[in-house]
Amino acid sequence: MKGMKTTIAAVAALLVAGTAQADPVKVGMITTLSGGGAGLGIDARDGFMLAVKQANNPELSVVIEDDQRKPDVAVQLADKMIQQEKVDVLTGIIWSNLAMAVVPSAVAQEKLYLSVNAAPSQLAGKGCNANYFSVSYQNDNLHEAAGGYASSAGYEKAFILAPNYPAGKDSLAGFKRFFMGDIAEEVYTKLGQTDYAAEIAQIRASGADSVFFFLPGGMGIAFMKQYAQSGVDIPLIGPAFSMDQGILGAVGDEAIGFKNTSNWSKDIDNPTNKAFVETFQAEYGRLPSLYASYGFDTANLLLSAMGKASISDKEAFRDALRAADFNSVRGKFVFGPNQHPIQDIYVREVVKEGDVLTNKIVGIALSDHADAYASECSM
Amino acid sequence: MFSLFLEQLLNSLQSGLMLFLMASGLTLVFGVMGLINLAHGSLYMVGAFACAAVAAWTGSFWLGLVASLMAAALAGVLVEMFIIRRLYNRDHLDQVLATFALILVFSEGTRWIFGSFPLFLSVPDILTGTVILPGALEYPIFRLAIIIAGLLVAVGLFLLIGKTRLGVRIRAGEADRGMIAALGVNIDRLYTVVFALGAALAGLAGAFVGTTQSVQVGMGEPVLILAFVVIVIGGIGSIKGALIGSLLVGFTDTMGRFLLPHAFATFLDPSSATAIGSALASMLIYIVMALVLFLRPSGLFGTEA
Structure with missing residues (x-):
């Protein structure tokens, strides 16, 4: 019983x-x-x-x-x-x-x-x-890695560009946190802006040795195409958002060789x-x-x-x-303690595999990277 | 610094002329038929997609350009004959509702055919690269070509409206629709022609702009809003107003983005100067519009009280 x-x-x-x-x-x-x-x-x-x-x-x-x-x-x-x-x-x-x-x-x-x-x-x-x-x-992460990469690649004067919204501000703050060189100029564009002639003219006149840009989606396509047309040949650096798989096809071969930072890559x-x-x-x-x-x-x-x-x-x-x-x-x-990932961030390069443009990892920018705000979080 | 300023002036002119291609069609349709056409931005998108698809298929940008004109004009004719024609005697709210529905139909239709990912459209080889202009200014050939094309279209449009029989009818239609119908002009055909003309201009702008930007679903709506700002500033129904309004908006927008952050940097730290300057720059054209409306409620060249 x-x-x-x-x-x-x-x-x-x-x-x-x-x-x-x-x-x-x-x-x-x-x-x-x-x-x-x-x-x-x-x-x-x-x-x-x-x-x-x-x-x-x-x-x-x-x-x-x-x-x-x-x-x-x-x-x-x-x-x-x-x-x-x-x-x-x-x-x-x-x-x-x-x-x-x-x-x-x-x-x-x-x-x-x-x-x-x-x-x-x-x-x-x-x-x-x-x-x-x-x-x-955390928004800043990939941009911090881009800043770190720009420094280690020997760039000393960067022109930096992002849309005027929370992630754009996080982006430029993140880049500056890890970039050792000087900022030639800092420009915020309108979210959804598609014509960058005015900004590219400023890049041309800035005397910078590198351009960091964060422009996700259609904004990145427009910028990349216009930049390639403009004849300005200052190297571009960006987070993966400026060069993701959806953008590459629309930009075309002009994207080849572009360095970008990402926490994920298909390889x-x-x-x-x-x-x-x-x-x-x-x-x-x-x-x-x-x-x-x-x-x-x-x-x-x-x-x-x-x-x-x-x-x-x-x-x-x-x-x-x-x-x-x-x-x-x-x-x-x-x-991490604020429930954001602690992770490796890679440097990728745009390459052509057969007919398809895609990204390939060429190095690690930051290992086991945690965000800068975790210490302010009390949970 | 001088060549930078000159380059920005050319950029202003280029963006203004592209806006004019959009705004002239919009203002013609409103002036002649009294119709508010929200789907004008969709015709712009049709032009861009037609150009990208045909250019990818044939390998020729020029065939794409022809296709953009034809596809947009054809879409314009179909829309006018089957839908818009029923709306002329309705009030503006009905027109806005129906043409808004058309935006959704065009967007979803395009997504259905081409998918959600942006299409590739590139500058033809002959127009790639840059030229050195006086003042040691390096400028992209393609943008220069767009400026020239925009100027040619503007001149052509003024000749068409000012010097031809069709132009006389269009002007008469703007002045008094009922009267020219009574005088025996085939008003239905006139409306279709004007609508197709406006659509073709929008399609052409779509093809040009798609080449420098991205060809994607929903690309027409931001431009449509700017085109409305232009015709409100210029005076609804006036081609001259559309031209002056377009150039004013192009100039204000480009120069505002370029100069305002610098202006604020003279008395603020660089970071907040860029943030405030660019925020204000994106509002600037609307501030200009509000000012124009305050001083001249019917726009710079508007005739209605």
Whole structure:
């Protein structure tokens, strides 16, 4: 009789544990699927959904909406997803100005937010939050690496250029933090600007020996083409965003040889990354960009946490996320104290493989690099 | 410093002339038909995509350029005959709603055909490289070519409106639509021709600009907003106003981006000077528009009260 009781208790405990782990998780993905920044959002979404499809976990459901790169639209969508769709986790935002409009209020309402891209400094330091995880990086990281690379390559006077929005400011701050030389001139452009004739004229007259530019998406395409047409031959350096897989095809051969810094590249040598690049190409018929890799890692991180804890137990679920117990396409993956990754950042060069332009790793810019704001975060 | 200033003047002229190609079509359509056409930016996008697709297919930029004119004009004719024609007698709100819907249709249609990733379109070999202009100024040949093409189109447009029979009808249409219909002019055909002309100009601008920027879905809307600023400044319906307005906007925008951060740097530290200067520079054309509206509510060359 006593034995029977323990068996029942054990079965009950198992059942409870079983149901706890099988709590469904609903993800709301707000990302940019139309307009000038669409390529980035589509890549992040496709990377995320590839991991979801491969895991084939019936407990995970995803709703996807297009923010059109407009902060007001993103806020409306977040409200709708939290209030009507009752999502547990939000993700997907590409642009830092949209992230600043959505994330603080979402995490205050006890929703988890996993960033596939944007990670403004405001959310890494004093504004850090236990419900907010950045899977990609902290905004400054790749730019810091570019600054470090520019110094080690012997450049002494850089002209620096970025759009006037939170990530643009983080970008130039990051570059300057690690660049030892002088700044010839610092220019902010309008977000979404497509004509850079005025800025290129200033570069020509500046006497700089290098140009650092952060212009993601269509902005980077426009700048690269106009720069090549202008006849100015000062070497360009940038973060991977200025030269991602989606941009290369539209810029053409003029991009070959361009050095850029990234925490992901398709030739990082590990089985997860190899399988990711192959399956992504098979599924969508194009090479993945770094945004796709962030989406893929974000989904796998979430799936790993779902396997360990129930979403109804927020504390345990956050611990499971913090453990980051999944196979990342970047190889090792560790969160720092402010829940932003500590990671290697590589220098890549644009090369042509057959007919396709892509990036190849040529060195490491920074190893096990943590962001500059972690010490300000009290969590 | 002098050659930098000169280069910025040329850049202002170039961006102003590209805007003129957009704004002239928009203002013609509004002047003659009284129609607010939000889908004008989509015709610009059609031109750019047609140019990129044909240039990639045939390897010739010039065939692409012809294709951009034809595709945009054709899209304009179809849109006018099947949709816009039903809207002339409706109020402006209906027109705005219907043409906004057209933006969505064009954008999604283009995405459906070409995908979401930007297309490749490059300068033809003959126009690559730079020339040395007087004042030891090195300037891209392609931008110079755009300036010349823009000037030619502007002259052509003024001759067309001022000297030809079609131009007489267009001006008459602007003055009194009902009367020229009563005088036996085939008003339906006139409207279609004017719409196709405006569309072709937008398509041409799309092809030129697509060559220096990126050919992607949604590229038309930012330009459309600028084109509206131009025609509001210039006076709605006036080609001369569109030209002056375009040059004013091109000049204000380029010079503002160039000079404002420097101006602020004389009394602020460089970092905040660039931040404040560039923030103000992006508002500058709207400030100019507000000023013009304050001093001349119907625009610089507007006729309506």
